[in-house]
Amino acid sequence: MVEFVLILPVFLLLLLIAVDFGRLFFTYIQLNNIAREGAAYAAANPTVDNATLTTVAVRESNVQAQQGEGAVSATATCAPVACSNALGGTGAGNTVTVAASETFTFFTPLIGSFWPGGLQVGADATAAVAVYAAGGGTPPASCSTLPPVPTFTWQSPDKVNQPLLISVDASGATSLPFPCQNITYEWNFGGASNASPPDPLDPYREGVTQDYTYGASGTFNVTLTVTNSAGSTTSLVQVITLGTTTCKTPTADFTVSPAAIYDKKGNITNWSAANNGGQGATPFTFDGTSSGFMSDPACHPAWAWDFGDGTSASGTPTPPVHSYAHAYSGKTVHVTLTVKNDAGTDSKTFDIPLS
Numbered sequence: 001m002v003e004f005v006l007i008l009p010v011f012l013l014l015l016l017i018a019v020d021f022g023r024l025f026f027t028y029i030q031l032n033n034i035a036r037e038g039a040a041y042a043a044a045n046p047t048v049d050n051a052t053l054t055t056v057a058v059r060e061s062n063v064q065a066q067q068g069e070g071a072v073s074a075t076a077t078c079a080p081v082a083c084s085n086a087l088g089g090t091g092a093g094n095t096v097t098v099a100a101s102e103t104f105t106f107f108t109p110l111i112g113s114f115w116p117g118g119l120q121v122g123a124d125a126t127a128a129v130a131v132y133a134a135g136g137g138t139p140p141a142s143c144s145t146l147p148p149v150p151t152f153t154w155q156s157p158d159k160v161n162q163p164l165l166i167s168v169d170a171s172g173a174t175s176l177p178f179p180c181q182n183i184t185y186e187w188n189f190g191g192a193s194n195a196s197p198p199d200p201l202d203p204y205r206e207g208v209t210q211d212y213t214y215g216a217s218g219t220f221n222v223t224l225t226v227t228n229s230a231g232s233t234t235s236l237v238q239v240i241t242l243g244t245t246t247c248k249t250p251t252a253d254f255t256v257s258p259a260a261i262y263d264k265k266g267n268i269t270n271w272s273a274a275n276n277g278g279q280g281a282t283p284f285t286f287d288g289t290s291s292g293f294m295s296d297p298a299c300h301p302a303w304a305w306d307f308g309d310g311t312s313a314s315g316t317p318t319p320p321v322h323s324y325a326h327a328y329s330g331k332t333v334h335v336t337l338t339v340k341n342d343a344g345t346d347s348k349t350f351d352i353p354l355s
Contacts, residue, residue: 016108026122027121031100034058034072035125038098040206042076044184044227046096050075056204057100072102078129090329099124109142110215111345128229148182148226148347149174150236157211159299160342164214164221165244171208174227184227187212217243247299249344251292254317254337256350270355273329281323284352288317291339291346299341308352328354 014233015248021178038057042048048056054074059347078096101122107117152170156163168187175182192215220242225228261271261282274281286305294301294317305313309328313319331354338347 006016020106020108022181024119024121027102028123031072031102031123033124034074034100034123038049038074038100038304039096039125040184041128042096042098043129044074044186044206046078046094046129048076053098057098066137074098074100074102075089092198094129095126096129097124097126133352144165146176146180147232148222148227148228148234150349152224152233152236152238154222154240155297155300158243159247162213164217165211165238166214166242167209167211167223168224169209170224170226172222176228180232182226182230183229183251186225186227187220188223189214191215191218192220214242246344247296247341248293249292250301250335250339250341250346252288252339252346252348253290253292254286254288254348254350255290256335256352258282270353273324273354274326275329281325283323284319286319286335286337286340288337291317291337293343294339294341296341298314299343302340304338304340306334306336308335324352330354342343 021211026186034057038053041056042053050073053076054072057074058072075096075098078094101120103118104121105118116272146179150170152168152171153172154166155167157167163238166189170185173182173185185206187207187209187210189205189212193213199311204295220240223235223237225233227233255323258271271282271284272280288303288305291297291303294303303314303317305319307313307322307324309324333352333354334349336347336349338345
């Protein structure tokens with residue numbers, strides 16, 4: 001016990017030192033992420049002032065901050081042409097390097113005594129400048145005549161519980177071969193989010209996919225701007241409404257074609273199943289687009305078909321053409337459409353007698 005009591009303070013000191021250096025390593029990783037976030041923004045905005053650049057980059061810090069860290073600062077440096085001289089300098093080949101730094105304070109007094117004012121920790125990241133200066137260079141002809149074609153899809157992943165959350169995806173945007181490939185995807189969501197305190201650059205994001213939560217319901221102009229490596233830029237705007245409507249319980253409805261089979265005299269006969277050779281079956285077309293309250297993609301509409309013969313289809317209001325095998329000749333099959341969204345479920349069944 002005496003030996004344990006004597007050695008315990010040493011163990012505790014070593015533990016605190018290990019924790020402190022673990023915190024230091026975490027801060028270094030965080031600064032690398034901050035620098036990369038800043039470089040991605042500065043690639044398309046190389047003349048941005050350092051205060052704005054710090055605001056953009058520090059978003060990464062806000063979700064990873066820990067005790068003992070000082071304020072983060074970020075600076076941009078362009079080469080070989082200075083950032084302030086021209087957007088993109090002379091065109092392709094100019095790079096921007098973003099350096100992020102902060103002061104780290106140790107919790108262990110023994111370690112902290114070596115850096116009484118805190119240890120300055122930094123990291124940097126470099127990206128190719130994605131824009132051309134006016135008169136600063138001429139993009140390759142193929143890039144100027146074939147600019148990017150931005151396109152994006154969006155959805156509200158959880159309209160019931162998070163009605164103001166939007167997910168956007170620009171992976172379908174056309175990208176040209178090198179050297180005109182897409183290198184930046186910039187978003188302007190057109191409205192402030194629920195961030196607290198508000199971020200002056202909050203509606204702006206970079207990346208192929210993004211999630212964004214608005215601070216209030218409304219109609220917003222969401223803008224995607226795609227830039228290729230030669231500086232050709234194209235934007236696309238979609239008008240999106242969130243939080244102003246609620247999902248309603250769907251009503252299942254569908255039509256069957258042909259509606260009936262007529263003989264030469266104009267009398268209605270039964271629909272036909274396939275004969276033993278697999279020929280002669282009536283091809284049926286089903287269309288469930290008349291179902292109610294299934295048009296809002298934010299309500300996550302889902303379609304499920306049961307053709308009454310052990311086969312099914314899902315994911316579409318208009319399934320592939322369907323025919324019935326000879327084993328069902330003389331029987332009545334029950335075709336059921338089940339529709340579902342975030343507000344509920346409904347079904348409809350249609351009977352088909354097969355001759």
